[in-house]
Amino acid sequence: MTTFWFIVIAFLWTGYFVLEGFDFGVGALLPLLSRSEADRKQVLGTIGPVWDGNEVWLITAIGAMFAAFPAWYSGLLSGFYLAVFLVITGLIVRGVGLEWRGKVHSRREVALCDAGIVTGSVLPAFLWGAIFGNLLFGTALATVLGGALSLSVAVLHGAVFVALKTTGAVRARARRAALLAAVGAVPVAIGTLPSVPGKGPMWTLGTALLAASALAAGVTLVWGRREGWAFTATATSIAATTATVFGVLWSAPLPGLTLAEAASAPYTLTVLTWIGLIALPGVIAYQAWTYWVFRKRLTAQVS
Amino acid sequence: MDALDLARWQFGVTTVYHFLFVPLTIGLGVYVAGLQTAWLRTGKEHYLRLTKFFGKLFLINFAMGVVTGIVQEFQFGMNWSEYSTFVGDVFGAPLALEALLAFFLESTFLGLWIFGWDRLPKRIHLACLWAAVIGSNLSAYFILAANAWMKHPVGYEVVDGKARMTDLWAVLTNSTALAQVPHVVAASFVVAGGFVIAVTGYRILRERGLGLVPGRGNARAVQDATVPMRRLPDMWRTSLRAALVMTAIAGAVVAGSGDLSGQLLREQQPMKLAAAEGLRHDTAGAPFSIAPGVEVPGLLSLLAAHDPGATIQGVDDVQARYEKAFGPADYIPNLPVVFWSFRVMIGFGMATVGLSVLGLWLTRPRRRQGGAAKPVPDWFARLCVLALPLPTAAIVAGWLLSEIGRQPWTVQGELMTAASVSPGVSLGEVAITLAVFTVLYGVLAVAEGVLLVRHVKAGPELPPVEAAPAGAVPAHSDEARLMPTLMY
Numbered sequence: 001m002t003t004f005w006f007i008v009i010a011f012l013w014t015g016y017f018v019l020e021g022f023d024f025g026v027g028a029l030l031p032l033l034s035r036s037e038a039d040r041k042q043v044l045g046t047i048g049p050v051w052d053g054n055e056v057w058l059i060t061a062i063g064a065m066f067a068a069f070p071a072w073y074s075g076l077l078s079g080f081y082l083a084v085f086l087v088i089t090g091l092i093v094r095g096v097g098l099e100w101r102g103k104v105h106s107r108r109e110v111a112l113c114d115a116g117i118v119t120g121s122v123l124p125a126f127l128w129g130a131i132f133g134n135l136l137f138g139t140a141l142a143t144v145l146g147g148a149l150s151l152s153v154a155v156l157h158g159a160v161f162v163a164l165k166t167t168g169a170v171r172a173r174a175r176r177a178a179l180l181a182a183v184g185a186v187p188v189a190i191g192t193l194p195s196v197p198g199k200g201p202m203w204t205l206g207t208a209l210l211a212a213s214a215l216a217a218g219v220t221l222v223w224g225r226r227e228g229w230a231f232t233a234t235a236t237s238i239a240a241t242t243a244t245v246f247g248v249l250w251s252a253p254l255p256g257l258t259l260a261e262a263a264s265a266p267y268t269l270t271v272l273t274w275i276g277l278i279a280l281p282g283v284i285a286y287q288a289w290t291y292w293v294f295r296k297r298l299t300a301q302v303s
Numbered sequence: 304m305d306a307l308d309l310a311r312w313q314f315g316v317t318t319v320y321h322f323l324f325v326p327l328t329i330g331l332g333v334y335v336a337g338l339q340t341a342w343l344r345t346g347k348e349h350y351l352r353l354t355k356f357f358g359k360l361f362l363i364n365f366a367m368g369v370v371t372g373i374v375q376e377f378q379f380g381m382n383w384s385e386y387s388t389f390v391g392d393v394f395g396a397p398l399a400l401e402a403l404l405a406f407f408l409e410s411t412f413l414g415l416w417i418f419g420w421d422r423l424p425k426r427i428h429l430a431c432l433w434a435a436v437i438g439s440n441l442s443a444y445f446i447l448a449a450n451a452w453m454k455h456p457v458g459y460e461v462v463d464g465k466a467r468m469t470d471l472w473a474v475l476t477n478s479t480a481l482a483q484v485p486h487v488v489a490a491s492f493v494v495a496g497g498f499v500i501a502v503t504g505y506r507i508l509r510e511r512g513l514g515l516v517p518g519r520g521n522a523r524a525v526q527d528a529t530v531p532m533r534r535l536p537d538m539w540r541t542s543l544r545a546a547l548v549m550t551a552i553a554g555a556v557v558a559g560s561g562d563l564s565g566q567l568l569r570e571q572q573p574m575k576l577a578a579a580e581g582l583r584h585d586t587a588g589a590p591f592s593i594a595p596g597v598e599v600p601g602l603l604s605l606l607a608a609h610d611p612g613a614t615i616q617g618v619d620d621v622q623a624r625y626e627k628a629f630g631p632a633d634y635i636p637n638l639p640v641v642f643w644s645f646r647v648m649i650g651f652g653m654a655t656v657g658l659s660v661l662g663l664w665l666t667r668p669r670r671r672q673g674g675a676a677k678p679v680p681d682w683f684a685r686l687c688v689l690a691l692p693l694p695t696a697a698i699v700a701g702w703l704l705s706e707i708g709r710q711p712w713t714v715q716g717e718l719m720t721a722a723s724v725s726p727g728v729s730l731g732e733v734a735i736t737l738a739v740f741t742v743l744y745g746v747l748a749v750a751e752g753v754l755l756v757r758h759v760k761a762g763p764e765l766p767p768v769e770a771a772p773a774g775a776v777p778a779h780s781d782e783a784r785l786m787p788t789l790m791y
Contacts, residue, residue, distance in 0.1 A: 048414070048417075048418055049418040050411075052414055053411035056402060056407050059376050059406055060402035060403050062376050063395065063398045063402040063403070064399045066387065067391065067396045068395070070391020070465075073387055074384035082732060082736075085735075089739065091373050092374070095373075096370055099369075264468075271468075271471045272396060275404075280403065283403065287411055293422060
């Protein structure tokens with residue numbers, strides 16, 4: 001049961017990184033992909049209806065950790081106090097930026113919202129990688145490299161998403177941005193990912209390799225303008241990276257803490273399992289429906 | 304001043320601030336969904352205008368509720384790791400359920416509603432809004448069940464220094480939760496109703512060319528009054544009466560559930576009840592002071608036990624009992640804060656409900672005079688503006704009473720606040736986060752206030768909302784219509 005809940009939490013984090021990964025990338029690339037206000041609306045329109053739902057994956061992952069592994073939850077958040085604080089601050093300014101952007105009037109206020117969106121996308125995208133890099137290796141180098149990996153992959157993932165969801169000049173720029181981001185992301189991924197499995201189980205070596213090769217495949221596919229498949233590849237890469245990280249954390253989710261020590265009692269885990277098994281497929285179904293409703297590519301707004 | 308004090312301040316500041324926005328999300332969401340339902344059923348245009356007008360205000364506010372809520376989900380682990388480790392097995396479950404069952408529903412379907420105006424069939428579009436507001440209300444239930452457990456822990460046992468859940472059903476049907484959920488949710492409807500009443504009152508004044516203060520016209524408002532809003536003369540009357548009804552009904556629920564809470568308090572948290580009255584010793588036929596020195600004999604006993612002669616425990620006597628049970632410590636919460644917040648909560652809350660009942664009477668339909676309703680009097684439109692600050696102050700006071708009155712416990716009888724704080728987090732770290740959150744929240748509060756006021760002043764959009772028929776879009780840019788409207 002403990003193992004099962006560890007997998008559930010890894011799954012929630014995976015969903016979070018895959019989904020909000022492209023939200024972060026889109027936010028970070030906002031100024032680079034746009035020449036005009038119409039462009040900016042087009043870029044942000046790709047994530048407009050979905051980003052808030054994507055963020056709930058994080059809230060659910062954190063809530064599930066609280067319920068299933070209280071000591072892991074509290075140890076992680078109090079241990080990475082200032083980093084987590086900066087993540088939250090980023091999410092706050094990004095959230096109000098996205099929500100208020102269409103409701104402010106002057107250019108200056110729109111620019112402020114955009115600043116919030118960019119800062120609030122770059123900061124958490126870097127910090128999550130930094131936090132998990134530090135958690136795995138505990139060194140400053142791992143922290144920086146982890147952050148560089150998560151930020152660069154998020155930017156690549158977001159660029160591919162924009163290329164997939166738009167037409168016209170923005171789509172062309174997004175493709176170029178994806179290729180440029182790949183110049184950063186691929187070397188960092190190849191340099192860091194193979195070292196992650198180190199003390200983890202054997203299969204993490206496989207997922208680490210999958211992560212690196214999916215990333216490379218994604219870049220090739222963007223080059224060939226196969227954006228749908230490219231997005232599938234970058235999403236796979238992020239999922240495989242997350243699986244690798246959690247595979248290694250399995251034996252020790254925090255230094256000096258085992259999963260069994262951190263876990264809640266069997267009763268709680270059992271009850272939550274039943275509710276989760278009923279609810280989670282529903283959540284996935286209606287979120288998938290959202291993507292179906294907004295499946296069309298966005299063109300620049302006429303008016 | 305140590306990390307504990309700052310962590311408490313941080314929790315207080317961030318939670319009270321969060322709860323300035325949440326009641327509006329809970330209540331205004333239902334109100335807007337009601338307006339849209341009325342539009343779908345009657346096809347009357349003014350319902351659609353009101354839906355869009357209050358929908359926009361709702362969304363400006365919704366953003367703040369969401370982003371300040373993120374802090375809450377993390378804060379327990381960051382600042383209160385000892386608490387989290389002790390209670391996670393029990394307390395974490397409703398939080399996880401809240402995210403899984405409520406937040407996903409709320410955020411996903413709200414996204415569909417915001418961007419789905421032109422893309423979803425009308426009924427499904429409306430159903431999305433209802434799904435989102437059901438999510439908001441469901442989240443209130445789960446978080447209040449978690450909060451109630453801190454005041455009256457049930458369905459658990461303590462093993463190896465940690466609380467272990469033995470019965471989730473008991474946690475979710477805790478008597479304290481069943482009294483608290485209707486109390487807080489209904490109070491949220493009072494706040495939201497008050498918000499609509501205040502906004503409507505302001506719009507009525509503005510469109511009559513009147514200022515907020517009697518005798519002073521508003522030059523810009525006069526200009527505003529010439530716009531062809533009068534084509535829809537019943538619009539503000541409709542929104543006002545709907546909000547008055549909502550506030551009055553919700554007010555009755557607040558009073559009823561508050562009565563229930565008072566009685567549970569007597570059994571479960573005698574210290575809080577004693578502190579709320581400033582009652583020093585166990586007293587039969589305990590009085591209630593409306594203000595210090597103005598006492599109504601037996602009223603507290605009547606309120607808390609439905610018996611004017613019942614004995615209410617006093618602060619000093621509860622202190623002595625707790626010392627016997629839990630060892631020597633100071634078990635008395637901050638008495639002046641608890642005493643005054645109790646009175647502000649009741650007084651301001653009742654004033655709001657009184658205002659709504661008065662408004663209902665003033666705007667009553669008059670069938671005898673051929674159904675021609677009298678216009679809302681100017682003085683009442685001015686009074687309406689108070690319906691925003693009054694219930695907001697009441698609900699904040701209610702939380703101060705509830706949570707400061709719980710001190711020094713985080714979990715009544717099980718865990719003290721001083722033992723709940725994160726041991727590894729330094730004074731400096733908490734100071735930084737407290738300072739940044741306070742400043743950031745202050746800036747955002749001003750921004751939200753400015754945005755809301757601006758949109759209220761601008762009023763509903765004037766051209767028919769369903770402009771730009773499909774034919775107006777050039778045929779070749781078929782996808783252009785599918786661009787999500789970023790107007791919201």
